[in-house]
Amino acid sequence: MLSDKLKEETKANHQILEKRLVSQLKAIRSQQEYANLLKLFYGYFGGLEVKINQAIDKNLLPDNDERRKTQAIADDITALGGDVPAKADCDALPRIKNHLEALGALYVIEGSTLGGKIISKMMQQQLSLDKGLSFFTSYGDNTVTMWDTFKNALDSQAENPEQEAVIIAAANETFFKFGEWFEKAK
Template sequence: MLAEQLKKDTLQSHQQLEKMLVGRMKAIRSQEDYVKLLQLFYTYFGGLETLIDQYINQSELSDYAERRKAQALANDIETLGGHPMSKASGENLPQIKNKLQAYAALYVIEGSTLGGKIISKMMAQQLGISNGEGLSFFNGYGDDTEAKWDSFKDVLNKLTKSSEEDKVVIDSANETFEKFKQWAEKNA
């Protein structure tokens, strides 16, 4: 199954990015710090979504509109008094020139929802947010997160028809993780 292979073959890239991001999250002490973190996700995920949109849409993936994250991030930024920055583009993003690469990038975005509940609680506690404002991105799909992840993995598992196609998806997912790490380092 492609979803299992992706998890295994992107583990190192995923863990390197996660370690960096978790360190940043733990260091957040102000609303301004948190807005900077949201900007990081907005600029990168927003740029990815622009590329993904060329290959995936509602007819391709019926709940694609629900899976887009840039608007939730922009809303959180604005709720907290910020203004969304320009989206990443060009060399700052992975190469997405076909449907397989688009799904690989979407895999990285969708995977970010899994730890969202924990991050949301951590941010609420660190910043004293009791009304949930500014946490919509990290709240993701709420109680439906696991079901949405499982349905996305089902789509992935039906996506490829050969080991060559599997490799395209895995390589592109790794590049997406690595480019996000580079983007985070550049925008520290």
């Protein structure tokens, strides 16, 4: 299955990002520091979302409109009293020129709903927050169901190993460029 291959072949990049994020998250002590982290996510995911929308075939992902959008990050930043930053431009983003590449990037965004649940719990505990958590709360109790539905859609869309390779490469580039985005912000 493509979804299994994606998991396996992006594992190393996920681990690098997760490690980096967990240490950054543990160090967060104020709403402002958390808002700064949200700004990083907004810039990158916001830019990605624009490119994905230009390339994706919406007929093949009928529930795309119901899925979590970066507007939720903007709302969280505003709720915490921060300013919403600009979105990343093309140089900072992966190549997303067609439906398959858009799916690879979307795999990373949708997969981040799983880690998001952990992140929202961490922030709630560390900062006793009652706002600014809508993005990382993901789909709440529906997160696993939404993830399974996404994976099912994904698994029916690559017709051959070459197409699978395009999706996997796009997912890896999406992880990699996110790491670069974090580095640049340091």
